[in-house]
Amino acid sequence: MTLRWRDTRLVVRQMSVRVVLVAGSCLGLPGTTIGGMRVRAFLVRLPSGARYWTVLDDDLAVVGEADAFLRDVRFGRDQSESTTRAYAGGIALFLRWCARTGRHWHDGVGQFGLFITWLRHAGPQVSGLEVVPGAEVLTGPGDAPARSERRVNGVLTAVRGLVVHAVASGTAPAGLVSLLYEVADHRDLPEVARGEDGRMAWRLRARHRLREPERRVDRASDEETLGLLRGCRSARDRLIVLLMARAGLRRGEVCGLRRSDVHLLPDSSALGCAVTGAHLHVVRRENPNGAWAKSRRQRAVPADFLVVQAFDAYEFERMAVPGAAGSDFVLVNLARAPVGAPVRPDAVNALIAAAGRRAGLARAVSPHQLRHAFGSNVADAGGTIDEIQDLLGHMSMSSSQVYLHPDPARLRAAVDRVPSPRELAGMPR
Numbered sequence: 001m002t003l004r005w006r007d008t009r010l011v012v013r014q015m016s017v018r019v020v021l022v023a024g025s026c027l028g029l030p031g032t033t034i035g036g037m038r039v040r041a042f043l044v045r046l047p048s049g050a051r052y053w054t055v056l057d058d059d060l061a062v063v064g065e066a067d068a069f070l071r072d073v074r075f076g077r078d079q080s081e082s083t084t085r086a087y088a089g090g091i092a093l094f095l096r097w098c099a100r101t102g103r104h105w106h107d108g109v110g111q112f113g114l115f116i117t118w119l120r121h122a123g124p125q126v127s128g129l130e131v132v133p134g135a136e137v138l139t140g141p142g143d144a145p146a147r148s149e150r151r152v153n154g155v156l157t158a159v160r161g162l163v164v165h166a167v168a169s170g171t172a173p174a175g176l177v178s179l180l181y182e183v184a185d186h187r188d189l190p191e192v193a194r195g196e197d198g199r200m201a202w203r204l205r206a207r208h209r210l211r212e213p214e215r216r217v218d219r220a221s222d223e224e225t226l227g228l229l230r231g232c233r234s235a236r237d238r239l240i241v242l243l244m245a246r247a248g249l250r251r252g253e254v255c256g257l258r259r260s261d262v263h264l265l266p267d268s269s270a271l272g273c274a275v276t277g278a279h280l281h282v283v284r285r286e287n288p289n290g291a292w293a294k295s296r297r298q299r300a301v302p303a304d305f306l307v308v309q310a311f312d313a314y315e316f317e318r319m320a321v322p323g324a325a326g327s328d329f330v331l332v333n334l335a336r337a338p339v340g341a342p343v344r345p346d347a348v349n350a351l352i353a354a355a356g357r358r359a360g361l362a363r364a365v366s367p368h369q370l371r372h373a374f375g376s377n378v379a380d381a382g383g384t385i386d387e388i389q390d391l392l393g394h395m396s397m398s399s400s401q402v403y404l405h406p407d408p409a410r411l412r413a414a415v416d417r418v419p420s421p422r423e424l425a426g427m428p429r
Helices: 017-023 064-076 081-100 105-109 112-121 149-168 175-180 222-231 235-245 251-255 305-319 345-359 367-380 385-392 397-404 408-417
Strands: 040-045 051-056 181-185 202-206 279-282 299-302
Touching: 040 081, 051 064, 051 081, 064 081, 064 149, 081 105, 081 112, 081 149, 105 112, 105 175, 112 149, 149 175, 175 181, 222 235, 222 345, 222 367, 235 251, 235 305, 235 345, 235 367, 251 345, 251 367, 299 385, 345 367, 367 385, 367 397, 385 397
Parallel strands: none
Antiparallel strands: 040 051, 181 202, 279 299
């Protein structure tokens, strides 16, 4: 489909050459685009039950290059459905920008700087499916960015993946890769990430990336966790809170637990398991409730006495519901139809929000903040980064680095422990 400037113009106030270039002009030159101005992400359900997200164009037809990449991500690389959702959303933004500026997406790769500026300053009225007449794109200071640095970098990662896959499959020119990556050595990497043979190694480094501000982990406080437990109305809900706050499980890992994954005996060798002590096995598998373990690597997570007691209380609660006995899933519906069906991940958000409201918490606490609380508590208790990585199931050690920032109270205590000159002189402090 060929789109000309008159088809893709935006009504922009306070025009300047820079704003027009970002917001919708292609200097009056027509260009062939793929996708269209209303390109969107779309969920695909296959007959096998597997699901992934793809990208549709204006005519609701699949965008071939994007679909091939997203299918490879989901089934070739065994990534999660949520990963394809994030990638599809980022690719849809890129194709939408290309269409509205009259560029073929191959040409858009060479204008990543303009695309980044558009992402930063084009809000939903400009970058959404429907363009609102009179929408502005502001490039100067004064307005908060439309997207954070983290969100922009996520979109760029998705587009880079699309380009590399298209080049590898022969549907895009090879020169596009050099526009996105530069060859770099490994000297800027941490020592643990370098090879052991001492030789210089080379890698591809992305040319375009925004510097993300260093932020503290947004964790749930211990008081908020206790408040959630008080706000829970069932033993099942209390177990869900503790599995995230005391075992560090993700929401999808909690809902994907099977009975065979739970080993609460001191010795599980009779079950063919060599792990000692009470523990849970986190296994990646397809689940009918949409639950998904993010990490491919199976891991065993120790269960403390609070989690074991919560399992005991929940088991008695579940035994009182006849319809729940037949399910192999640990967490099932006990009062809501269909009884005995596995709990869906989005239901976890709802029950955590409801428990927070009943407890009168000052803010809404998310399931992932409970997981952050576990990682932070392990670090504050003296856990090493490799222990945190294994417990949380992180693929990269850098993902666990954020938990090693000490709590402000610990920093204050460290300063207070330093003896004063008066104490060194034998005088009262």
